[in-house]
Amino acid sequence: MVAATASLDTLCINSIRMLAVDAVNKANSGHPGLPMGCAPMGYTLWDQFLHHNPKNPQWFNRDRFVLSAGHGCMLVYSLLHLTGYDSVSIEDIKQFRQWGSRTPGHPETFETPGVEVTAGPLGAGISNAVGLAIAEAHLAAKFNKPEAKIVDHFTYVVMGDGCNQEGISSEACSLAGHLKLGKLIALYDDNHITIDGRTDVSFTEDVLKRYEAYGWHVQHVANGDTDVNAIAKAIAAAKAVTDKPSIIKVTTTIGYGSPNKSDTAGVHGAPLGEEEATLTRQQLGWNYGPFEIPQEAYDQYRKAIDQGARLESEWNQALANYRSQYPNEAAEFERMLRGELPKGWDKDLPTYTPEDSGLATRKHSQICLGALGPNLPELIGGSADLTHSNYTDIKGETGSFQPETPEKRYLHFGVREHAMAAILNGIAYHNSGLIPYGGTFLVFADYMRGSMRLSALSELGVIYVLTHDSIGVGEDGPTHQPVETIPSLRAMPNMLVFRPGDGNETSGAYKLAIQNRKRPSSLCLSRQGMANQANSSIENVALGGYVLEDCEGTADLILIGTGTELDLCVQAAKQLSAAGHKIRVVSMPCVELFEEQSSAYKQEVLPNAVRKRIVVEAAESFGWHKYIGIDGDSVTMNSFGASAPGGTCMEKFGFTVENVVAKSKALLN
Amino acid sequence: MVAATASLDTLCINSIRMLAVDAVNKANSGHPGLPMGCAPMGYTLWDQFLHHNPKNPQWFNRDRFVLSAGHGCMLVYSLLHLTGYDSVSIEDIKQFRQWGSRTPGHPETFETPGVEVTAGPLGAGISNAVGLAIAEAHLAAKFNKPEAKIVDHFTYVVMGDGCNQEGISSEACSLAGHLKLGKLIALYDDNHITIDGRTDVSFTEDVLKRYEAYGWHVQHVANGDTDVNAIAKAIAAAKAVTDKPSIIKVTTTIGYGSPNKSDTAGVHGAPLGEEEATLTRQQLGWNYGPFEIPQEAYDQYRKAIDQGARLESEWNQALANYRSQYPNEAAEFERMLRGELPKGWDKDLPTYTPEDSGLATRKHSQICLGALGPNLPELIGGSADLTHSNYTDIKGETGSFQPETPEKRYLHFGVREHAMAAILNGIAYHNSGLIPYGGTFLVFADYMRGSMRLSALSELGVIYVLTHDSIGVGEDGPTHQPVETIPSLRAMPNMLVFRPGDGNETSGAYKLAIQNRKRPSSLCLSRQGMANQANSSIENVALGGYVLEDCEGTADLILIGTGTELDLCVQAAKQLSAAGHKIRVVSMPCVELFEEQSSAYKQEVLPNAVRKRIVVEAAESFGWHKYIGIDGDSVTMNSFGASAPGGTCMEKFGFTVENVVAKSKALLN
Numbered sequence A, B: 001m002v003a004a005t006a007s008l009d010t011l012c013i014n015s016i017r018m019l020a021v022d023a024v025n026k027a028n029s030g031h032p033g034l035p036m037g038c039a040p041m042g043y044t045l046w047d048q049f050l051h052h053n054p055k056n057p058q059w060f061n062r063d064r065f066v067l068s069a070g071h072g073c074m075l076v077y078s079l080l081h082l083t084g085y086d087s088v089s090i091e092d093i094k095q096f097r098q099w100g101s102r103t104p105g106h107p108e109t110f111e112t113p114g115v116e117v118t119a120g121p122l123g124a125g126i127s128n129a130v131g132l133a134i135a136e137a138h139l140a141a142k143f144n145k146p147e148a149k150i151v152d153h154f155t156y157v158v159m160g161d162g163c164n165q166e167g168i169s170s171e172a173c174s175l176a177g178h179l180k181l182g183k184l185i186a187l188y189d190d191n192h193i194t195i196d197g198r199t200d201v202s203f204t205e206d207v208l209k210r211y212e213a214y215g216w217h218v219q220h221v222a223n224g225d226t227d228v229n230a231i232a233k234a235i236a237a238a239k240a241v242t243d244k245p246s247i248i249k250v251t252t253t254i255g256y257g258s259p260n261k262s263d264t265a266g267v268h269g270a271p272l273g274e275e276e277a278t279l280t281r282q283q284l285g286w287n288y289g290p291f292e293i294p295q296e297a298y299d300q301y302r303k304a305i306d307q308g309a310r311l312e313s314e315w316n317q318a319l320a321n322y323r324s325q326y327p328n329e330a331a332e333f334e335r336m337l338r339g340e341l342p343k344g345w346d347k348d349l350p351t352y353t354p355e356d357s358g359l360a361t362r363k364h365s366q367i368c369l370g371a372l373g374p375n376l377p378e379l380i381g382g383s384a385d386l387t388h389s390n391y392t393d394i395k396g397e398t399g400s401f402q403p404e405t406p407e408k409r410y411l412h413f414g415v416r417e418h419a420m421a422a423i424l425n426g427i428a429y430h431n432s433g434l435i436p437y438g439g440t441f442l443v444f445a446d447y448m449r450g451s452m453r454l455s456a457l458s459e460l461g462v463i464y465v466l467t468h469d470s471i472g473v474g475e476d477g478p479t480h481q482p483v484e485t486i487p488s489l490r491a492m493p494n495m496l497v498f499r500p501g502d503g504n505e506t507s508g509a510y511k512l513a514i515q516n517r518k519r520p521s522s523l524c525l526s527r528q529g530m531a532n533q534a535n536s537s538i539e540n541v542a543l544g545g546y547v548l549e550d551c552e553g554t555a556d557l558i559l560i561g562t563g564t565e566l567d568l569c570v571q572a573a574k575q576l577s578a579a580g581h582k583i584r585v586v587s588m589p590c591v592e593l594f595e596e597q598s599s600a601y602k603q604e605v606l607p608n609a610v611r612k613r614i615v616v617e618a619a620e621s622f623g624w625h626k627y628i629g630i631d632g633d634s635v636t637m638n639s640f641g642a643s644a645p646g647g648t649c650m651e652k653f654g655f656t657v658e659n660v661v662a663k664s665k666a667l668l669n
Helices: A008-027 A033-049 A074-082 A090-094 A124-143 A161-165 A167-179 A207-214 A228-240 A274-284 A295-301 A303-325 A327-338 A361-375 A417-429 A442-457 A485-490 A503-515 A563-578 A591-595 A599-605 A646-652 A657-668 B008-027 B033-049 B074-082 B090-094 B124-143 B161-165 B167-179 B207-214 B228-240 B274-284 B295-301 B303-325 B327-338 B361-375 B417-429 B442-457 B485-490 B503-515 B563-578 B591-595 B599-605 B646-652 B657-668
Strands: A064-067 A155-159 A184-190 A217-221 A246-251 A379-383 A410-412 A435-441 A463-467 A496-498 A521-525 A546-549 A557-561 A583-587 A613-616 A633-635 B064-067 B155-159 B184-190 B217-221 B246-251 B379-383 B410-412 B435-441 B463-467 B496-498 B521-525 B546-549 B557-561 B583-587 B613-616 B633-635
Touching: A008 A033, A008 A074, A008 A090, A008 A274, A008 A295, A033 A074, A033 A155, A033 A184, A033 A228, A033 A295, A064 A074, A064 A124, A074 A090, A074 A295, A124 A155, A124 A167, A124 A184, A124 A327, A124 A417, A124 A442, A161 A184, A167 A207, A167 A417, A167 B167, A184 A228, A207 A217, A207 A246, A207 B207, A217 A228, A228 A246, A295 A303, A303 A327, A361 A379, A361 A463, A361 A503, A361 A521, A379 A410, A379 A417, A379 A463, A417 A435, A417 A442, A435 A442, A442 A463, A442 A485, A442 A521, A442 B442, A485 A496, A485 A521, A485 B485, A496 A503, A496 A591, A503 A521, A546 A563, A557 A563, A557 A657, A563 A583, A563 A613, A563 A657, A591 A599, A613 A657, A633 A657, B008 B033, B008 B074, B008 B090, B008 B274, B008 B295, B033 B074, B033 B155, B033 B184, B033 B228, B033 B295, B064 B074, B064 B124, B074 B090, B074 B295, B124 B155, B124 B167, B124 B184, B124 B327, B124 B417, B124 B442, B161 B184, B167 B207, B167 B417, B184 B228, B207 B217, B207 B246, B217 B228, B228 B246, B295 B303, B303 B327, B361 B379, B361 B463, B361 B503, B361 B521, B379 B410, B379 B417, B379 B463, B417 B435, B417 B442, B435 B442, B442 B463, B442 B485, B442 B521, B485 B496, B485 B521, B496 B503, B496 B591, B503 B521, B546 B563, B557 B563, B557 B657, B563 B583, B563 B613, B563 B657, B591 B599, B613 B657, B633 B657
Parallel strands: A064 A155, A155 A184, A184 A246, A217 A246, A379 A435, A435 A463, A463 A521, A496 A521, A557 A583, A557 A613, A613 A633, B064 B155, B155 B184, B184 B246, B217 B246, B379 B435, B435 B463, B463 B521, B496 B521, B557 B583, B557 B613, B613 B633
Antiparallel strands: A546 A583, B546 B583
16 A cells, blocks of 8 residues: 655656556557566666766667566656657557557567667566676677776666566576676566465466576565665665676566556456556556656656766767877777777678588588688677587687686577577667677477567568588488578568579678678578589678579470579589570579568569479478469478488488479470 | 406497487488486386386286487387387387388387387477376276276386476476376486586476475486386386375486597487497497397396286286175276277267257357266366367266376366377376367467377377367457457468357267367367257268258359358348349368368268358468368458457458358358
């Protein structure tokens, strides 16, 4: 119960609560429960601790605030509005969840300046936060000098029961504990309620004990509904622990203030309604109308504006000093913040001729990483415990990012694919020029697809190095042989899917992946070797698809190939040409980029009149009919694979020159 | 070091080790490290504890043995061979990882009788085991009588560091602790090594403390390399704890016995080679040739044959007694074990006419579950904390599967999609007639795709209830709006993807999902309502696609629709027909089933000559060109969605009758 004469703190806290109630009521849709319960921790954190500049949401050295329980987005919209961000006016809040608004139903970085990560899929935000903290620790170790800490901020998270139930957070938080990320502080909204009812229908573990097992510093605030002092003390204590990430379990009442709906699942994801909103106003002693905030509350919150300006100005001064003392480091640092690639970053990307020995594209990938590494210091990444299979190491570099060596840029993610992707997203969200990449087997893209989707949705230039890209994997068998994985990635909007067919195309794929800072790339790479083609090139990959081998005049038939199957097309075309057929071979390393070319170019490559077309790819044919149509054919996989040597698998499933020739002849006749 | 005069135990243990060494060497591919390290726990468990019948791998009441660390499959193949399973002869072991063999590179249920779950993707096996233990607990509570325990077995698991790093196992084991699954016992192979090197590059958490936090009983065997007594004691102690699942951390040496490669990542996934194999023989005092097992070892292991026959015979006697005392229960139990559906199971599935009010298909789904529930007692499932959104409850039933009420069939999975899918797989692997289903939002299929793939690969008839199937989700926005999810599921072999377009089609989808016990089904269901069609029917769904509305003579244009967009096609066809065009409307609730129809039928529905075809589906067009070809068009989603009321989203993204008509006219002209 709240006193009738509200203190300033209470007024500020209730401002959040009532904005949430009013916005959700007006939208007739949304989640009031969390912002009502988390208002005290949100207010305390933003009022007493968070370093930020409302008038420059992109100020580099701000603390990052991540709302991992994204459905409670009215918490962050309220805080952005109350502290004076231009991105969230009271009109924006009235437009909550409406078409074209800056206050969508879950927070999205691309809609609302001040939102640090796109959240909603549970567990993703806390895992992104691990990436943000890694980015901070890495850049601090790389650039800071004893007397000049130009990189120095905390990453704060509000997470809920759902976040703590999702496996992705277990993976990420175990790694965060290992890495001793002392500047990561999570506030866990322990409100006992999930959608199915009380958490005790399925979730009775001792969460803090689990985090202790991960190596975290743990605290409990028993009364998160009103005890601002206890929250503040806990955050201060967490900040003081510099060699461990911290979690503060804050026990709250979901929907606090609502006399009939608080502490029930009913307030999680549904409007209170007018009547209950009135009762809530009465219970909270809130004498203001909908969307009305008392000036005292605004005044208190908006101290953040002056404070933010001062913080940024101090930092600018520090950076100026740094610039004069360490001009080279400063130039590098500022180039990265501008998102500019260094001159000559791609100059060592290798090219090949057919005389060069035919390597696996995963091996070409390793060579590319070695060629990029020295010229592109912002490249940072690793593997989910498959370094020696993915070949994700950067040649010539030793050691990895560990608690004692955060300046290193190789990351051992452990067997944690989903956390890896979320952490890579977090590094990209840090928006400090770092270019994150991560490797696993292509088939295990399935384990991290939730976060790959968020890379695509949030326009993050993450590079996924996905090796062992077909039944060519061989003996490990169907659990390890992707069949449907490539089409399933191609179906995702804003995801570039590369399947290079030789060394040149691998270099081209890397070049494009690095250049595309607003969309993720999936590099699908082979376990096994393949020939280098005569007419492939780095430049051609940018076209997505191109004529690799051609005939005189109009082709009778077009063979379309990717990856390890490209050479099958070339060999088949030779045999068919020798038999008098006019055959064109199209290499299609990136369908998405091909789609972006002009209609004229696409017609040039795949003339409408030539309908005899065969695609050859050791994956499901799903999606290829866009090019082969109803009249074409395919040499593709229509079932799961099998355990046997890779060459045997390829042969048994029909990936032979003979079969391509036979299918072509059947179509030609 | 091992004494020169080996004890019988040591001989038996080394039999496993050397079979692994020899098989991997012969295949020149595979993972010898785990079976060499886990041989003592494998031997101890199978020799002293495991109830099984080598001559009847399908004997119902056997203990289940799950090798979650599937790459170490030579452990289970060795044990199957040594204890006398006909499925794994010494010749089979010599064919390890070869085309057509019964000893593939990772264990697969559909290849090798005696293998309980398909493993390889890490963390999946232990999570399946939670499902096996749930199935056992449920059936025991349902069928056992105080004096007649016809369901009574343990589920044992061997898991590795990788399994413990994967989030899926965290989810599943947290739930197992909550559910107090006392007959689940995991042996954790703590060998300090992963592919990237020593586990301490990324994994330094206190694993047992974490499991304690989950509510598990925990033990540690310090010397798992030779201390058979300690292993046996720990297993006995774990069996005695009946109100908690147990984990026994068994510290081992990976590749034990190999003088130069043990305790290194080098022995994890590569052959020892001839030379090191010889040295290993010397170190282990193993005086036998490749694939040669001393008779004493066979004799010891194959006591399992007589013991197994006796166990099964005792159980048969118990079942006979049960049958005479409880004929109805016995009939039900035995029907389920035969995999027979009860008579009239589908008799209450509802049908509809256009006069019936247009509900959301998620609501139709709830009605189907209510209609099936009473007639199909083997239906068991729940939701990943979205019961009141997915409508996955069975009408009229109260309560859920909890430690005190395992006879209940509703499962609260918590916010744990990936574990849910793996647990559903586990229930299916139990092969006792249970029909598992689980719900979440369609977009979160991404979180559990790794295990959905295993449902498909392992031929498990799991039913996925995936609601909120398009941008029609509305205000929750693009993180919650599937766009590419339906195509990505359609790309998966052996997965039936249903997107019913009204009430009849929802009933049809359920009927087929229940009937298909060898492949999983994904039911993609709408949040929002839609009209009931005049010519839809349960039977038509079995055809996958069918003519819903037709014109006289040959159509000028065919509209193909699914789900909520089906009625758009019907309305557009009316307008176009009124304007003098001949329009056919094809409903395509299940592409996979349509593909399985005869060519003649497919031609009948989509005549080759009619190339003006438009598909209308609020999802990526990816995959639809198989039917619309190069000359057709589509009204589909080519980007992520947006946060706004569902109707607004549909309209803004072009899902209107007007737009379908306009696109049709453009194509007709």
